[in-house]
Amino acid sequence: MKLITLILSLLYLCNIQAADFKPVMIYDGEEILDGAWNEAIHTGIKKFESKFGILVKESIVSSKSGTSDIKALVTVVNSHAKNGFNPIMINSLDKETKQSIREVMDQYPKLRFIVFNGTFNIPNAHFFVFSYQEVAFLAGYLAAKKSNTNQLGFIGGMDVPLIRNALCGYIKGARHANTNIDVNFEFVSNRFDGWSSPTKAYALAMQQLSNGADVIYAPAGGSAVGALKAADERGALAIGSDINQNHLYSGSVLTTTLINVDNAAYRSLLASHRNIWREQLKIMGLQERGVALAFDEHNAPLIPAHLKAEIDQLTADIILKRINLPNYVFTNECNDSNGAVF
């Protein structure tokens, strides 16, 4: 305990002089109300606004702008920093983005940067890492249990570590349920439009369904609804992502891997507002309710009690670390007892 207090107080001493509270959230993707990730963040922001009466600027970086995604993002972040926005909240970063954004952060050491799903060591940045792998493990287990063809589909928004992390958990969970399971995985796009292209996701899903998959998991932000639609049309099952999507195609959405980024957004705004900065990295797993499977009246008929009990047990096993699920975002490798998964 003493050690922790010492570290905490050191961290406290390291704190940078507070700048004005002028928050902005910079979304990537086409729209805020995408029925997924962006909408979740938006919910958290609205909660903060209504509670404290302080407006939070919300800005979108679109891949339609013609320039490269990274360049566009860096430009937008840079301009907000220049205008003294604090904190500046952004979404996950791939390797390329990381480096460019880091330069901006170095440039404005008095500003706070908050990154959802991403991490690197820089004193004025704070990170929320969601344990996708944990909830995806449960989703994979559930999918494998429900699959009749022993083939599962996976449609990620972009091929970024965050989605790879979800994929890794998904495959491990599926194999935990059934060692003979096959998982076909594809990504919607290699640009930000991967998060907002339901049509592309629909086409990919249709293709996977035709190839024999009968449960498809789509952690693809706003694109996920396309995959859900495809599964619904083909009488298959799909797993939604981010905010509860069970009701969208009730009866064919097996569950949703909830990423409670709304709470994270709220927390980061509150932390900045009160200027209390503790650890830079917050890991939001099953235990912290950062991630969870959605169970409601829409998917209740799909999940028998014994399966729910198994999921509860697996949840406990993950929380108690009986099942060890390292985060791909940190390790950049996905291994199980048989070696590399991908």
Add this chain to the structure above:
Amino acid sequence: MILKSHSIKLSIVIGLLLVLVFSFSTAAWYSFSVSEKELYQEFEIERSELTTKIANAMADPIYYLSPNNGGLVLSLVKQDPRIASIDIYDIFNEMEFINIYIPERAVGSLFEIKENINKNGEIIGEIKVLFNDSRLRKQILAKRDLIIKVFAFTFFVIIAILLPLLHFIIFKPLNRLITQAGSFQNNELKEQYNWKGNSEISIVGQSFESARMAILKLISELKASNKQLEKIAVIDNLTGLFNRHKLDEILENEKNRFLRYGNQFCIILLDIDHFKQVNDTYGHQVGDEILTAFAEILVKNTRQSDVVARWGGEEFLIVCPESNLDETIQLAEKLRKTIQQFKFPIARIQTASFGITDFKKADSVSDLVSRADQALYKAKEDGRNKVIKLT
């Protein structure tokens, strides 16, 4: 009467077992309930203390929006097999903070403890901890096990001590006593039972033994006195007359009376004639009947004061006190005639020969009898059925 030899032993053993089992089970039950109550109370305190501890530890993480900072306490708490679930709600920010649910621990009796989480006097959160009673049960079972072991051990030690004691102090002596009583009952008095010590049973046994000794002594005394009695019996069995022993006494008395007072007396010795023939012809039974009839005749025809005795075989002797020779001869003659005329059973006619003498100053009893015998001999010589006197 049949000896029911198992009742005491059986009731002692059953009684002992009942007492032990009853007292032990009552004591064990009491110990169970007391220790269980204690354990339940302890657990109740433990539960609320632990909940408070977690609540205190979670105040800062909630306040500083850092679920991960509860990690150390949580990781300890997560290993606690008593805790089935922990739900922490961030009231401050209206969101769930920590949710841990471990299904395999949600078994048995569950106790939910709710507590507020305070920071700077403000309620910022709420914690709900669900405890199971697994450890409590284990403790209860362990305690029960211990109590049962202790009681069982004591029980068997008591049995192990008591049963041999009972066996050697009560059962074995009792068995011996029963055997002894049995042989007593069956008049088997030869076997000797030695009792040592002065326990109650041994005292009873000893008294049995002394009773046996007393009886044996009595028997031997009885036997001796019987022999003596046989010797000194005064009455002849067959005829009911005085026998020879009594006659000796009477003669001695008469002799003394003569010597002291000068009272003269005579004796008649008579013998049935040819009695051997009677016996040979008709058998001893008839002979006995004739002897009896003879005795009756003699008694009937003598004075009250005269003493008729059977001298032996077919010889009778009559002592006639206060009588001189003549009177005695008359009596003898009278007897001789009466006998001669008497119709005896079966043999019909019988006669007898009589020898008479009177006592003289220098005589001993045997002198007197011997003289009478000589007279009788002479009467036989003279042809029987005669009265001969010899002075």
